[in-house]
Amino acid sequence: MTLWDIPLYALEAFLVFVVSTLLFDTLHYVLHRWEGSRFKLLRTLSSWHWVHHKFLGLDMQINPAYARQNIWFHIVPEFLTSMAGTLVFLFIFPWPPVALVVAIRIFMLVGTLREEGLDFNHMSMDRVGGQQGLLWVNQHYHAMHHVYPHNFYSSFVNMFDLIFGTTCQIEGRKFVVTGANGAFGSAMVKKLTRLGGIVETAKSGVDFKPGDYTAMAEKLARADVLVLAHGARFEDTWNANYVTFTELIELFTDLGKTRLAPPEVWAVGSEVEFHGDMGMDELKDYSTSKRAFAARARDYYLSPALLYRHIVPSSFTSAMGKGAMSAGTAVNIALFFIRRGFTYVPVTFTGLALLNFFRFRFKKPEPPALKPAE
Template sequence: MVWDVLIFLLQAGVAFVVSTALFDALHWLLHRWEKSPSPLLRKFSSWHWVHHKFLGLDMQVNPAYARQNICFHILPEYLTSMVGTALFLLIFPWPPILAVAVLRTIMLGMTLREEGLDYNHMSMDRVGGNQSLLWVNNNYHAMHHVYPHNFFSSFANVFDLIAGTGCQIEGRRFLITGTGGAFGGALVKALEKSGAIVETAKSGVDFSPGNYEAMREKLERADVLVLSHGAKEEDCWNANYVTFRDLIETFTAIGQTRLAPPEVWALGSEVEFHGDMGLAELKDYSASKRAFAARARSYYRSDDLIYRHIVPSSFTSAMGKGAMSAETAVGIALFFITRGVKYVPVTLTGLAVLNFFRFRYGNNATDEVPAAAE
């Protein structure tokens, strides 16, 4: 009996998720057709854009488009998803498929009763940074209305994970530190190639521990702050902990009044997992990186910003030859980031993957921070 229920739920879940992804794919096509040479496809696209007039770039609902939104978005979404659901009658028995169809119909009825408003479609004064990866919450879907050419997943985040449409890069303003290094330099080239607007900042020139006033204008212009500076031997605490902490918190404070949450990408290290391994030359480096990772857990969970923690294994740089080139490391990082991943393992050893559990569930108290660093 229990096994039968589990099979029923599994079949219903697969039908729901896959049929939802079918509409998400159509949704993506409707945006792609905006500039199609075919007048018919452009017409279909223009009908869909009514949905973005109903809930605009400012995340405010315009009731004047409520009826058009129902005709050109809500009903097509329902019908497409129902067709996708019905196709599963070819491989699954009818009871779980009927259950999904009934659920979708109930959801449609509730949305129609509210004239197009639902959990993912309501006015918001500010989009939160707490956005789930596998299931779409209202903060995640709101990003689609702020950045209409990405974030297409509607319930289960299958489409964006496959298509790489879970992060906006083109047209956004990036402020990157550490661009004189191998990773930062390669990242600048990759982002500019993808259409980003990139500005750089240099440690010791644009900012130093306790002195960030010269950075304020750059931080105010940025949509995304990328921290890829650091040190392995000298002044590790300031380079790897203090400046990271202070820049993130300054940037987050600046972004409090923005519609979309500020976004931060910070470069960690596999040393967070394996520590200094008894090597004196790694002691300060390991301690500073582990301490920042402990602090970064609060950013990762915060609703005030979108925080992405990039953890690479060794890559070739001025400090020596690594397991991969910096360009490869950047390519792997962007592969995950464009799929909405917030903990980003860039590894051949697998240690960065194992480090996720330490990063996500570790006890902050185990990473001691010298008073001078605070």
């Protein structure tokens, strides 16, 4: 072995771990699909896996009565499947990187058996945090699989869910969508309903207004996801794009602080966050309000108290004029990313929303903005 072999072996070991994990996650998905199979054998194999979900239930509490069954019906098959997926790489790579992954998997198995099935991703939890990662599976991400067993299949490396779009539960969840009379909001309502979501709408000036959310409290109390798609470009932009957005998010987060799964918010921003008003007087107030909200949204984005998704679209066709895409296309692109776990959601043909990520995520937040002078 030469010095140059070490980084090469490390890369090969990484690939072996990722691909062998993907193979197990695929089997994991198949076992769930077999639950409704017409073949008894496949239903039986699926039922063995569901022992794991009895061990760590929908309430995210460990049931010790299923500890031994969980070991035999989940942990051991998981280990054997992952090992088979690892050892096959002996036909492709030299033995050292494969041996390293084998050693890691054996070490993980021994630790899990020693704790009778408990590990970092499998322990009782009173509340699932909003920071769930994208590429790597942390305990809050995997907890969502036990809360919503037909999504969030990835176990260690989030490849399966990224590829197949199984990182967001829509069917059966309750959504409140603001701005449903607008192009984006109405398209979102139609798409969520088509995917099995239970959708309520809320109208600015009717269900809520700045400082008054009495009529919204009941809707938010029964909602799992709040989609903020209202706003204004020319009139009362500060209240429409900043005040109501932040106050609705704060209220929804407070109402959801005792829930097992974190309250989830999808908020529609704009590429104006990146390019500003470009010296155009008619965009000044709109730009100020949107940039102020984006600065505040960064705190939500990083908060464990909620799962926050920031949607940044290019212009789309609406009552305000012709855009680069239809509202339906914008919603489809947004949901493509959301269903793959993205919390910053670029919906763009121009690429500005991609560049805006660095401003949104890494620019030092400014002091809270004040309402522009009339």
